[in-house]
Amino acid sequence: MHAEVPAVKTTPSDEFFLARQPILGRDQNLFAYELLFRAAGEHEDANITDSAAATAAVISHASQLGMAQVVGEQLAFVNVDEFVLMSDFVRFLPPHQVILEILETVTPTPRLLARVVELKQLGFKFALDDVVAFSPEIDSLVALVDIIKVDIQGVARADLSSLTCALRRPQKKLLAEKVETQEEFNLCLELGFDYFQGYHFARPHMLSGRKIAPSDVAILALLDLLKSQADDRTIETAVKRDALVSLNLLRLVNSRAARPGQRIDSLAQALQLLGRRQLQRWLQILLYTAPGATVELKSPLLQMASTRGKLLELMSLKVTPNDPAAADTAFTVGIMSLTEAMLSVPMHDILENVDVATEVRAALIDRTGTFGQMLRVAEVLENAVSGRPLSAALKKLGLTVKEIRDIEFAAFEWVQELSCEVH
Template identity: 30%
Template sequence: MSQVLMARQPIFDRKLNVVAYELLYRSDDQLNVANVVDGHHATSNVLVNAYTSIIENQEPKKLPAFLNLPREMFETDSLPAMARKQLVIEVLEDVEVDQTLLDAVKRYREAGYNIALDDFVYRPEYIPLLKLAHIVKLDVLALGMEGIRASVEQLKPYRITLLAEKVETYAQLQECIELGFKLFQGYFLHRPEIVAGRRLESNEAVLLQILAELNAKEPDTARIAKLIEQDPALTYRLLKIVNSASLALKRQVNDIHEAMIILGLSEIQKWISLLALSGQKTKPTELTRQILTVARLSELIAERSPESQIAPSTAFLCGVLDRLDALLDIDREQLLEQIAVSDEIKLAIRERSGPLGELAGQVQALCEGDWEALTCDSPELYQQCQIEALAWTNDTMALIEPA
């Protein structure tokens, strides 16, 4: 049976709010891609919704999906049966511009869909497409900033929204904003804005000390309780979460020691990780979403893969720490030196070595849609775990985000 794997890449506005997701996919055939947006397949809307639903300010929200369609989709008379405002149709850069394509794009536009031109490079034959497009995506990595500036000048006569893709740094982001871009994609979120000499703040250090102690071979529960109690806000928030209806506990919890007994160390580790992430307000919420999804996905795969020898709690912690440097704006090596986690986790993060490093690399490839690097033997398992991880992230964001 042919298989579709999906990943999502956020699209930001100028304030770094996520306003849409581009859906990346790997399929064994182009017809399978059509099934993703074909309303006759009951699973298509469920699948797309799983990848475009988020929690924002404790409220559920469904974002538009950018989806590039193969040539075959433009040659048919069928239109996707999804809500028009929920789908942006991308025309790939290597598609032949002929009357068949132009008629199809016009048909989509007249039906109410937004049209985006992917990896656009200006050529005269693309002028008819530009007149139909709503959004033009320019590749910063491929064009360079000089090429970007030239392309912006060429596109000024057209009524389009500019989207900068493959933005790698915050400096590139700022320059694109100055050039008039309104939408942005790229890995600039994954990299810390390193401040020379920065050390962890006291509350950050306490949280990481707790995580390290929880990850020890023989955790010292008394020390963990004392560390938690050093931070009154953390104590309050943890007790509030443990007492929440969503955990369905049969009795109220009155202190940290009780919480640790009832939940167990593995669950305490998870919630401390989440609270560490939710306390960071200098970065867009999307980075927290990404880290939570990676952590939960790693945990689920470690738990369900028959051949896995990795403790699910270790996989979860590795997923949290893998991009924590970007969230805390601190050099990765400096971060790893300041926390006492196992060599297994450090090697997995630094070098992608060992079984844990291999798992971390596969999870990264899946989440980023790097299909060439994805070599897993169980794509169905990975996809199911990813959908569950996305849903869990939404539930968790609703619980840990401030109202």
């Protein structure tokens, strides 16, 4: 896998960053990403997410980088207003991989409806954004779109069921957006929603008296062995004690090293080929695998954690290019930052089971220190919040908005490559 930060052509207005918001299916696996561009720094008051400039930026970067680098095999939802819908540059987007999301500010005039029909004939699919009530005005758009997005935070709980019934049509899918808790997800699941958008999957759902599972303890113990520079035989013996770790390790090495007529069945050979640095990273990724299961990179939590890890590693290499040890530490901070949500155990309890450096603990618990600052940057990028916190955090790290955007694209690409390798 290569992690070089790609060169991205500078646009006239280059002070913006990309946020990818996961969209899940009923199985809670990734279905798509909504791509959002946000103005940063001094331009933040001009929120370009809802403008033609934002979509132009999406199209420009998609054509330069390839949509696969940004969203992989998933679909991409891209916001469009009336200006974008009526423009020619929307046709530069790949119809097979893009859902054009019609913003709630769009008025369904006969001219606009005719344009939607024209684009549908070219293969484009559509979603209707931010529906909070049914009206005859939106009915004409509902008839043409493929997916209807309901903002569940804008609808009273008592009215959500009736709105869902009013919007349901044959061949139409319903998407619940701004789903922030497990309870909200369960309610929308019961109401028959097909897709879900929001960060409920990344919110810690603490269970009273919950202990870390034996398989997780085994992985944490292996990480400790690697940190203490244990010899190869000790590490091999420890890996063999856990069948799940052994099987997933062999699966990874075979996906990377397989050649015609060659298969690696020896754990010792696998460990030699993988190397300690990659073994450590693979074990950290395995923390996001349910007990008894194999690694599934369609898990939005695992994708987010892997992306955070690579983001922080690349940030560290940019800030201190001659310190690979710091880059490894940064990767650890990023990927471990979501274990609380995966294990349903407080971060303090997780860190009691693994010996981490003081700066790692400070970053994970308090978001302090250089690595904590990097983690804050990753969290701002994920949530597409105001650009001011991003600019302030980047200034402390000595990074520019363009540099972090290039780093972000490189991290997306790395996760996509990793996802291909384990399937």
